[in-house]
Amino acid sequence: MYLAAEGHNPILPIWQELVVGTIAFALLVFVLLKFVMPRMETMYQARVDAIEGGLKRAEAAQAEANQLLEQYRAQLAEVRTEAARIRDDARADAEGIRQDILAKAREESDRIIAAGKEQLVAERTTIVRELRTEVGTLAVDLASKIVGESLADEARRAGTVDRFLDGLESAGAR
Amino acid sequence: MSGQLVVAQDLPWPPSVNDFYPPAVAGPWVTKFTLMVWLAVGLVIIFYMAAYRNPKLVPSKGQWLAESVYGLVRDNIAREQMGNAGIRFAPYFTVLFSFILITNIFSIVPGLQISPNSHIAFPIVLSAISYVLYLAVGVRKHGLLKYLKMSLILPGVPWPMHILLVPIEFLQNFVVRPVTLALRLFANMFAGHLLLLVFTVGGFVMLSADNLFVQVTSVFSFAMAIVMAFFEALVAVLQAYVFVTLTANYVGTSLAEEH
Numbered sequence: 001m002y003l004a005a006e007g008h009n010p011i012l013p014i015w016q017e018l019v020v021g022t023i024a025f026a027l028l029v030f031v032l033l034k035f036v037m038p039r040m041e042t043m044y045q046a047r048v049d050a051i052e053g054g055l056k057r058a059e060a061a062q063a064e065a066n067q068l069l070e071q072y073r074a075q076l077a078e079v080r081t082e083a084a085r086i087r088d089d090a091r092a093d094a095e096g097i098r099q100d101i102l103a104k105a106r107e108e109s110d111r112i113i114a115a116g117k118e119q120l121v122a123e124r125t126t127i128v129r130e131l132r133t134e135v136g137t138l139a140v141d142l143a144s145k146i147v148g149e150s151l152a153d154e155a156r157r158a159g160t161v162d163r164f165l166d167g168l169e170s171a172g173a174r
Numbered sequence: 175m176s177g178q179l180v181v182a183q184d185l186p187w188p189p190s191v192n193d194f195y196p197p198a199v200a201g202p203w204v205t206k207f208t209l210m211v212w213l214a215v216g217l218v219i220i221f222y223m224a225a226y227r228n229p230k231l232v233p234s235k236g237q238w239l240a241e242s243v244y245g246l247v248r249d250n251i252a253r254e255q256m257g258n259a260g261i262r263f264a265p266y267f268t269v270l271f272s273f274i275l276i277t278n279i280f281s282i283v284p285g286l287q288i289s290p291n292s293h294i295a296f297p298i299v300l301s302a303i304s305y306v307l308y309l310a311v312g313v314r315k316h317g318l319l320k321y322l323k324m325s326l327i328l329p330g331v332p333w334p335m336h337i338l339l340v341p342i343e344f345l346q347n348f349v350v351r352p353v354t355l356a357l358r359l360f361a362n363m364f365a366g367h368l369l370l371l372v373f374t375v376g377g378f379v380m381l382s383a384d385n386l387f388v389q390v391t392s393v394f395s396f397a398m399a400i401v402m403a404f405f406e407a408l409v410a411v412l413q414a415y416v417f418v419t420l421t422a423n424y425v426g427t428s429l430a431e432e433h
Contacts, residue, residue, distance in 0.1 A: 037268065
C-alpha cells in the first residue's frame with residue numbers, strides 16, 4: 001500500500017507540488033488582488049472616513065452648540081444687567097417724582113396756609129378798624145348820653161355808669 | 175507500552191514519514207495534496223468573493239468576517255511591522271494569511287486530516303515569494319548596490335569586524351530568513367500531524383490489543399488526540415500569523431532607511 005511512496009525524504013520537495021503550489025497560489029493572489037482587495041481597502045477607508053468624519057462633524061456641532069450657548073449666556077447676562085439698570089432707573093425716577101410731588105404739595109400747602117394767615121390778618125385789621133370806629137361812636141353816644149342826662153341824681157348817675165359799662169362789656173363781648 | 179502490542183494488519187504502526195505520502199489519486203499531478211491546495215484556493219476565493227459581492231458601509235456577517243481578517247493583517251501585522259508604508263502590502267498579506275490559515279486548518283478537518291503545508295513544497299513556494307518580495311522591494315527602493323550595502327554592512331563597526339560580520343549578515347539576510355520561513359511552517363504542520371497520528375493510531379492499536387488493560391488505557395490516548403486537535407488548531411492560526419508577520423518584518427527592513 002505504501003510502496004509507491006517508499007523512501008520519501010520530507011525535507012525534499014516534490015517538484016510537481018512546487019509547480020501546482022505556485023500556479024494555485026498565483027491564481028489565488030491574482031483573483032483576490034484584482035477583484036476583492038482593492039474594494040476592501042476602499043471600503044476600509046470609506047468606513048474610517050465615515051466614522052472619523054462623523055466624529056468630526058459631531059465635534060463641530062458640539063463646538064458650535066457650545067459657542068451658541070456661551071453667546072446666549074452672555075446675552076442673557078447683558079439683558080439681566082440691562083433690566084437691573086432699567087429697574088434702578090425707574091426706581092430712581094419714581095423716587096424723584098415722589099419727591100417732586102411732595103415738595104410741590106408742601107409748597108402748595110404752605111402757600112395756602114400763608115394765604116389763609118394773610119387773610120386772617122387782613123380781616124382782623126378791618127375788624128379792629130371797624131371796632132375802633134364803633135367804639136368811638138359808642139363813646140361819643142355814651143358821652144352825649146351822659147351829658148344829656150341830669151346829673152342830679154347820684155344814684156341814677158351810678159346806674160348810668162353801670163349801664164354804660166354793661167353796654168361796653170356787651171359791646172366788647174360782641 | 176511494555177505490554178505485548180499486537181499490531182493490527184492495516185494499522186501503520188509506528189507512524190512514519192510514509193504516512194505523509196498517500197498514494198496518488200491519478201499520477202503525480204493529482205494527489206491528495208495538490209487537490210487540497212486547489213480546494214483551499216477555491217474556498218478562499220469563494221469566501222472573499224461571496225463576502226465582498228456587494229460590500230456595504232454597514233457590513234453583513236460574511237463581509238464583517240472578511241474585513242476582520244483584512245483588518246487584523248492590515249493593522250496588527252502590516253502596520254505594526256512596517257508602519258504606514260505597510261498598508262499597500264496588506265492585500266497580499268491578507269491573501270497569504272488566509273491561504274496559510276485554511277491549509278493549516280485542513281490538518282484537523284475530518285476527511286482531510288492533514289495540512290498541505292506538511293509537504294515542504296508548499297511552504298517553499300510561499301517563502302520563495304516572500305523572499306523575492308522583500309529583495310525586490312529593497313532593490314527598488316534603494317538600488318541594488320545600496321541595498322546590498324545596507325543588508326551586509328553594519329554601521330558603526332570597526333572595519334576588521336566586517337570580515338566576520340559580512341558573511342554572517344549575508345547568511346542571515348539571504349539564506350537563513352527564507353529557509354527558516356519555509357521550514358518553520360513545514361515542521362510545525364509535519365510535527366502536528368505526527369502527534370495526532372501517534373495518539374489516534376496509537377489509540378486504535380491499543381484498542382486492538384489482547385490485553386483488556388491496554389484496551390481501556392486507549393481512552394487516554396484518544397482523549398490526548400482530542401486535546402492535540404485543539405492544540406493543532408491553535409498552532410494553525412499561530413503559524414499563519416507568524417509567517418505573515420515575519421514576511422512583513424522582512425519587507426519592512428528592506429524599506430527601512432537605516433540598517
